[in-house]
Amino acid sequence: MAVKLEARDIRLEYYQPRTDTRLVALDGVNLTVMDGEFVSIVGPSGCGKTTFLSVVDGLIAATNGRVMVNGRVVSRPGPDRAVVFQDASLLPWRTVERNVVYGLECLGIADAEAKARARKFIDMVGLSGFEHHYPHELSGGMQQRVNLARALVMDPEVLLMDEPFAALDAQTREGMQEELLRIWLQAKKTVLFITHQIDEAIYLSDRVVVFSGRPGRVKEIIEVGMERPRRLTVKREARFHAIEDRIWGLIEEDLKSRIAGDRPPDTPRD
Amino acid sequence: MSTQTVIGEGHVERPPPLVRWYAEHRRAVFGTLVAILFLLFWEGLSRGWWADALRPLIGHAADPLLVPPIFISSPSRIAAEAWRMFVVTREIWSDLRFSAMEYALGLGAAIAVGMPLGLASGWYRRLSYAVGPFLAGFNATPQVALLPLIIIWVGFGLAAKILIIFALAVLPIAISAQSAVRTTDARLLKVAHSFGAGEWHLFRTIILPSAVPFLLAGLRLAVGRAMIGIVVGEIFGSAVGVGAMINRSGSRFETDKVFVGVLVIAAAGMLLAELVHQIERRVEAWRPSV
Numbered sequence: 001m002a003v004k005l006e007a008r009d010i011r012l013e014y015y016q017p018r019t020d021t022r023l024v025a026l027d028g029v030n031l032t033v034m035d036g037e038f039v040s041i042v043g044p045s046g047c048g049k050t051t052f053l054s055v056v057d058g059l060i061a062a063t064n065g066r067v068m069v070n071g072r073v074v075s076r077p078g079p080d081r082a083v084v085f086q087d088a089s090l091l092p093w094r095t096v097e098r099n100v101v102y103g104l105e106c107l108g109i110a111d112a113e114a115k116a117r118a119r120k121f122i123d124m125v126g127l128s129g130f131e132h133h134y135p136h137e138l139s140g141g142m143q144q145r146v147n148l149a150r151a152l153v154m155d156p157e158v159l160l161m162d163e164p165f166a167a168l169d170a171q172t173r174e175g176m177q178e179e180l181l182r183i184w185l186q187a188k189k190t191v192l193f194i195t196h197q198i199d200e201a202i203y204l205s206d207r208v209v210v211f212s213g214r215p216g217r218v219k220e221i222i223e224v225g226m227e228r229p230r231r232l233t234v235k236r237e238a239r240f241h242a243i244e245d246r247i248w249g250l251i252e253e254d255l256k257s258r259i260a261g262d263r264p265p266d267t268p269r270d
Numbered sequence: 271m272s273t274q275t276v277i278g279e280g281h282v283e284r285p286p287p288l289v290r291w292y293a294e295h296r297r298a299v300f301g302t303l304v305a306i307l308f309l310l311f312w313e314g315l316s317r318g319w320w321a322d323a324l325r326p327l328i329g330h331a332a333d334p335l336l337v338p339p340i341f342i343s344s345p346s347r348i349a350a351e352a353w354r355m356f357v358v359t360r361e362i363w364s365d366l367r368f369s370a371m372e373y374a375l376g377l378g379a380a381i382a383v384g385m386p387l388g389l390a391s392g393w394y395r396r397l398s399y400a401v402g403p404f405l406a407g408f409n410a411t412p413q414v415a416l417l418p419l420i421i422i423w424v425g426f427g428l429a430a431k432i433l434i435i436f437a438l439a440v441l442p443i444a445i446s447a448q449s450a451v452r453t454t455d456a457r458l459l460k461v462a463h464s465f466g467a468g469e470w471h472l473f474r475t476i477i478l479p480s481a482v483p484f485l486l487a488g489l490r491l492a493v494g495r496a497m498i499g500i501v502v503g504e505i506f507g508s509a510v511g512v513g514a515m516i517n518r519s520g521s522r523f524e525t526d527k528v529f530v531g532v533l534v535i536a537a538a539g540m541l542l543a544e545l546v547h548q549i550e551r552r553v554e555a556w557r558p559s560v
């Protein structure tokens with residue numbers, strides 16, 4: 001199996017001119033993802049998961065280190081990657097259908113073809129009949145599914161997903177998880193998946209990356225090593241719980257050290 | 271109370287038709303009523319109805335309630351004068367045509383210059399550094415004070431009127447366009463970048479649509495301010511135009527005519543504002559209606 005995605009020694013500092021402070025969001029993140037692999041990232045809130053995803057997408061330039069996709073250094077977003085954003089971020093003046101075709105439009109794909117492709121994914125996320133609704137006419141979970149369809153329709157080699165199912169109820173979530181696994185298997189995609197739900201991470205992934213609290217580092221990478229296709233019932237097996245406990249333990253260590261309060265941003269520059 | 275509930279039967283009696291009609295048209299009814307009262311009061315002032323009625327009670331203290339028509343005209347005199355100017359002599363039409371033309375050209379130029387300039391300076395930081403001081407300085411200037419300069423530059427003709435209307439209207443348009451771009455939702459910009467939108471596509475699909483409400487708000491302001499330009503621009507050396515007519519009539523104490531001119535401008539301003547409002551409603555169909 002070939003390496004699909006490689007993050008090498010990523011450091012990212014946010015500089016805030018208003019307060020003249022620097023905040024180290026990521027410090028020395030290393031991660032290698034194989035072609036066709038499903039990798040999840042978990043970690044305490046504010047540890048830099050979204051930031052890391054943005055760096056991989058090429059939206060933010062790393063302060064240090066580099067990201068490579070297919071052996072080429074990433075300097076900006078490209079059609080080989082697509083993001084499902086943490087907040088749905090739909091264009092409020094576009095209907096569901098026109099939101100889903102947005103990325104295809106950017107690639108210059110003809111309207112008719114774009115719409116046909118969009119239809120398939122709108123259907124898949126269970127929103128057929130809502131094609132001509134505006135985002136404000138949808139529930140939060142429905143908006144999130146449009147966000148998902150908008151990325152899937154791009155048919156990217158690497159899917160970058162930032163808590164895509166966080167706003168869904170348990171049943172819809174499990175349905176979407178299965179759908180995602182089906183797409184992933186069938187289309188041989190590489191997925192980098194952020195979630196707060198540890199069971200979701202284990203159920204979906206080949207490996208789970210645990211981030212430490214800020215500044216984000218890779219604390220540990222856990223091989224799930226369960227056969228595929230997986231049934232939902234694996235979530236009740238002992239080996240599943242064992243992995244869950246282990247990840248919980250890792251995150252808890254961090255939470256304990258932060259319980260006194262979030263670490264303030266770094267001191268002003270001298 | 272206009273509705274009665276018969277408790278126990280869960281049956282709501284429908285109010286009588288007149289009450290219902292009132293409930294549905296409350297806004298229009300109130301507006302009309304107040305307007306009629308106002309016009310009556312005005313008419314009475316100029317005809318001395320109130321002064322005559324109160325004189326037996328308070329004597330000469332009632333005198334100020336009679337205001338000669340030369341100061342305030344009266345609704346009936348204004349109506350008669352309007353009828354004469356619009357229908358009998360048809361003298362106002364040439365003024366209207368002239369003013370409408372200068373207005374359209376001035377406002378059109380303000381839109382053509384102000385919008386692109388505002389949008390561009392909202393987007394390109396360097397451009398905003400360059401034009402920022404000009405906009406701020408120009409904004410702090412009472413633009414009508416530029417009139418003498420404009421006359422020196424281009425004389426008394428149509429160009430001067432177009433320029434002053436332009437000067438009055440261009441700022442609200444440019445400034446609102448600029449802030450429109452500045453307040454574009456950063457998350458949507460991120461989405462566009464992530465999907466690889468080119469600069470033009472980004473402008474067309476994100477910046478422009480989210481700027482529309484601001485642009486229309488600026489336009490609505492500009493529509494009103496440009497109306498000022500009609501009157502001010504025609505103060506000097508104009509023979510035709512509604513503003514010139516107002517100025518001329520004013521200097522001759524033809525109060526009725528002044529009022530006709532003012533009302534015509536006010537009506538035109540309201541009409542245009544309503545037009546902009548209608549455009550807003552069309553363009554903003556996607557907005558939640560709260």
Ligand SMILES: Nc1ncnc2c1ncn2[C@@H]1O[C@H](COP(=O)(O)OP(=O)(O)OP(=O)(O)O)[C@@H](O)[C@H]1O
Pocket residue numbers: 014015016023025044045046047048049050051052086214
């Ligand atoms: N644009 C920004 N400017 C400055 N600081 C930022 C910016 N975006 C994020 N940060 C900071 O970087 C840190 C990491 O943020 P990030 O959004 O990556 O966290 P996260 O792991 O995705 O958290 P969550 O699980 O809550 O989504 C946070 O402490 C946040 O304050």
Ligand SMILES: [Mg+2]
Pocket residue numbers: 049050051086162
């Ligand atoms: Mg996040």
